[in-house]
Every structure is written in structure tokens, then in C-alpha cells.
Amino acid sequence: MTEPDAPTSRTERSQFGLLATRRFGPFFVTQLLGAFNDNVFKNALVLLITYQAASLTSVSPDILVNLCGGIFILPFFLFSATAGQLADKFERSSIIRLIKVLEICIMGVGAAGFALQHLNLLLGALFLLGVHSTFFGPVKYSILPQQLRPDELVGGNGLVESGTFLAILLGTIAGGVLMAETSGGHALVPVVTIAVAIAGYLASRLVPLCPAPDPTLKVNLNPFSETWNNLRFASRTPAVFNSLLGISWFWFLGAMLLTQFPGFAKGYLGGSAGVVTLLLAIFSIGVGTGSLLTERLSGHKIEIGLVPFGSIGLSVFCVDLFFASPGPASGTLVGVAAFLGNAGNLRILADLFLIGAFGGLYAVPLYALIQSRSDPSHTSRIIAANNILNALFMVVAAGFAATLLGKGVSIPQLFLIGGILNAAVALYIYRMVPEFLMRFIVWLLVHSVYRVRKRGLDNIPDEGPAVLVCNHVSFVDALVISAACRRPIRFIMDHTIFKIPILRFVFREGRAIPIAPAKEDAALLERAYDEVAKALREGDLVCLFPEGALTRTGDMQPFRAGIKRIVDTSPVSVVPMALRGLWGSLFSKQGGRAFFKRPRGAFSKVELAVGQPIPAARVTPEGLQAEVQRLRGDWK
Secondary structure: OOOOOOOOOOOOOOHHHHHHOOOOHHHHHHHHHHHHHHHHHHHHHHHHHHHHHHHOOOOOHHHHHHHHHHHHHHHHHHHHHHHHHHHHHOOHHHHHHHHHHHHHHHHHHHHHHHHHOOHHHHHHHHHHHHHHHHHHHHHHHHHHHHHOOHHHHHHHHHHHHHHHHHHHHHHHHHHHHHHHOOOOHHHHHHHHHHHHHHHHHHHHOOOOOOOOOOOOOOOOOOHHHHHHHHHHHHOOOHHHHHHHHHHHHHHHHHHHHHHOHHHHHHHOOOEOHHHHHHHHHHHHHHHHHHHHHHHHHHOOOOOOOHHHHHHHHHHHHHHHHHHHOOOOOOOOOEOHHHHHHOHHHHHHHHHHHHHHHHHHHHHHHHHHHHHHHOOOOOHHHHHHHHHHHHHHHHHHHHHHHHHHHHOOOOHHHHHHHHHHHHHHHHHHHHHHOHHHHHHHHHHHHHHHHEEEEEEOHHHOOOOOOEEEEEOOOEOOHHHHHHHHOOOOEEEEEEHHHHOOOOHHHHHHHOOOEEEOOHHHHHHHHHHHHHHHHHHHHOOOEEEEOOOOOOOOOOOOOOOOOHHHHHHHHOOOOEEEEEEEOOOOOOOEOOOOOOOOOOOOOOOEEEEEEEOOOEOHHHOOHHHHHHHHHHHHOOOO
């Protein structure tokens, strides 16, 4: 399914290296060209209608432009459910190639429409482009977890999202440039779109085989019942279902903002059409930048802690855009150069860039989470259901914005309302799925308090059960380990630490397993061992601190026998680990009680060193302690 890469450490490999692999590169080029072509055609058609509608029809250009948006979105409602089922039933690279052949045919219809100046042919081609996008979407996102490793999934999604927004931007600009050619713009558009469609097909032929996850699936042609079935299936995993809603909300907010760019540029910034393009470019570059940064900030793993971070940024800079916006403009419209010459406009551009960047940080982890946690046999159908929700939210956004503007709300006030609504939606989602907020707290800890260096993370298995053992230095040991590792971990911890205010929320949502000595609570001790055995049977990673208590001197204490009982009951490999650099921190017991001392300062260096797995048959408390001591060395 996947091909080997160069022997580079996973934690050091750049996401851009995926572009050179066959399992990602051809697919990336295929989807990039498809998004580019869609927007060349759509923008060329909109400009044709805007400036030459009188020669095509008696219908108002404003009505036709809005009709174009509806025509393109309509197939998502009609065919997404079917598209998702086909992507789960049939081999996916073949589906991609068929879709690319369809694109060539569609552009042929569009070429005829431009040549004949026939509006119905052009609108028919636009509808078919919507069909093309509808069937490509489920394959686009479900193929990634099939072809990429878990530690590559965030980087792959980041490249896809940034590439898509770049293609949208370049396609929109190219459509405008082609139509501006007075000596044959109508002829140039078909030539370019057909050529790009052929190039996309050629790239698709290099996409490797992607076996169907559910070839026995019986296709349900009823889009309503099938969509309901898929949403109901997704709701079994709250994190997946709320991720679907979170992504759809992002499209709601994005559609509401982007739709206002022409009116905002002309009515408030006093800018020409070139300024509208500049606003779109800055926003798109922001989304691309945020999408690419996600892999770096997440440490090559699916870090849903970035989602709250992204939502905070979205709200903050939507609100700031309101305060940065000037009053209604008057006078002659200015070009890009004059617009950039006004220092006050730079704040507006910065706000748009940061809204886009935080939007990328928000959306990419959600897509990766859906792909990783959905049942592989249902991934395409869940993505298809998400596409329907996205389309629905975008339609609602258009109606919502039009209603508010009709009631006298200004465009800057609409930005303010969007920021406030985003904060409310975020709070609702994080209350329903506290895991997002818990991971945000963990992520914030290790990106503001500590700089965590990781060594030997590849020794932790990518899948299947294992027990991790580590020295116990501070109250945040579990948080640092959790932030550093690619997989979720079930921690065994002393029940008194489990009950610490604030941290208790994090530990509980992380499904930590509280434990107590037999003399304190024998029943809790037995429940803990039972829960550990159950977690290992289910293929989880379990981590414990065999010293049984925090060190008071910085030196390691003797490992207790509990680890032996665990591996005797569940004979899995044990991975030794050592935390270095936490002794003396605010959360350790050096110099007195933890939390009641002067902090060392931000970005303190700590390290997590991971050793080779040890088979269950060779595990002894003494042997594990010696190995952890070796990994820790003299740095406490």
C-alpha cells in the first residue's frame, strides 16, 4: 500500500518530502490541477455574465451570478451520498482516473458554450463541474489515510489544504486574466481548461492502486437516507461527529467572510477590483501558511490541541478586523499600489492573513482526525456526509449574511458577529468533546513552558499494545510524555495526583487510570489492574511510573513490582523511557512543595529519551530501572 521512503527519522522528515513519493505526489498534482481548473472556468463564466449578460440573456447579471453559485453547489446535495459509497466500494485510483476523464469531457462542453456564446451550455458545464467535485471529494480525503503513515497524515492534509487554496487563488486570477484578453479571451479559456484537464488525467495515471475497503457494499441511491445513515454512523464517535460539525462551521465562517470581499473592498476600503483580488490572495496565502505550519506545530502527529488554538485566533482577528475597518468610502476607487501606500490598510491585510492562518490550524487537524478515527470501510461515506454539511452550511451562511445586511448591518459589523459566533460555537464543541480542550492545555504547556527534545520515539510501536515505563520527576510528567508521543496513552497514576484541581480535568479526559496502594484502597488497586489489562487487550498504550511516587531528591527510587504483575497478566513488550530536565521545575519537589516556588522561566529545555522495547519474558523491575537510569544519565 505504501512505498518505502529514504531512511530519515520520522520526526525530522519534512512534509514536502511527500511530494517526491509516488503514493502522494501524483495525487497532489491531480487534485491541485482539478481545483485550479474549476476556478478558472467559474471565474471566467462569472466575468462573462457580469460584463456581457445582455448579449446572452435578459436575466439580471446579479441574479445569474448568484444562480451560478447555487448550480455548482447543488450536486453536493444530490450526489455526495452516492459518491461516498462508490469510493468505499471500488478501487480508488480507478475512480480518480474516471473523474479526470469526465473533467476533460466537461471542459469540452464548456468550450462549446464559450465558442457559441450559449449560456445554457455554460451553466450545464458548471453543473457538471459540481458533479466532478462531488465525486472527487470523498476519494480526495479517504485516500490519504490509505497511502500515508499516521505520522505523515497531518503533513499530507496540510499540503492538500494549502495546495487547494493556492489553486483556488491562481485559478481565479487566471480566469480573470484570460477574460481580460480582448483579442480572444473567450477562445483562450477553453484551450487552457482542456489542457489542464488533460494534464490532470495524465497525473492521475501515476496514482498507485488503492484497494476498495468495502467491495461488497450495496449502494443505496437514496441520498437522504444514506446521508442520515452516514451521519448516524459518525455520531458513534463523538470526536469524529463534532469534527464534521467543526469543519462545516469553518466553511460557514469562510463563505460568509469571502462573499463580503468585493463589497468591503469597494464600499469601505475604496479599492478597485485589483484590491478584491489582493484581499483574496492574502487570505488564501494565510490559509496555506497555517495549513503547512500545522505539521510543524503538531510534531508530525494528529494534534487536536491546535483546534482550540485555531478557533481562538479566528475569533480574535475577526473582531480586530471590525475595529480596523474604516467607515464607508467615498471618491475615486484606488488601485493596489495606492491601497498598499496607506499604512492603515496593512492592519487589515494582517488580520485577513491571520484569519486564514488560524483557519488552517483549525481545519487541518479536524480532517486528519476524521480520517484516522473513522472506520476505514466508512471513511469515504463520512467524508461525503461532511461535504453535504459543508454545502448546507455555506448556503445558510449566504442566507444569514444577506438577511443581516438587508436589516442594515454593515460589512464590518458582520465580521464582528462572525468572530463572536465562532467563539460561541467553539465553546459548545469543546464542552461536548472535552478532549479538544484537554489536548490544547497539553499542547500549550509544552509550547510555552518547555521546549521538549525527543529521542528514540520510533521505539514506541505505531500500533498495538505496549507498556511504557518512565521515571517520575514532576506533576506534569504525563502531560509532557503525552504531548511528545504520536499515539494516545493511558496513564496509570497515583490517585492523589489524579485528583489535583485543573490537572484532574486533563487526566480524566485523557482516560488516566488512578491507582492506590493496597493499604490505602485495595479495591481501587484491583480495579486499576483490571482496567490496565482491558486497555492492553484493546491495543492501547499504557504508561506507568514504577517508582510509585514523585522523587524528592531528583534521584530515582526503586521500581515496584506492579510492572511485573501487569506483563505476567498481559505479556506485551515494555518500552523504557526517561524524562530529563524537569527536576527543579515549578512542578517538581526540589526545594519544597511543587507549585509554590519561582518558575525557571519559559521554554526550559527538557528531553524524553526512549529505549528499545523489552520482551515481556525479560522484564524485571530491577532491569527496567537500570535501563531507565541509563537513558536518563546525569541530567535530572
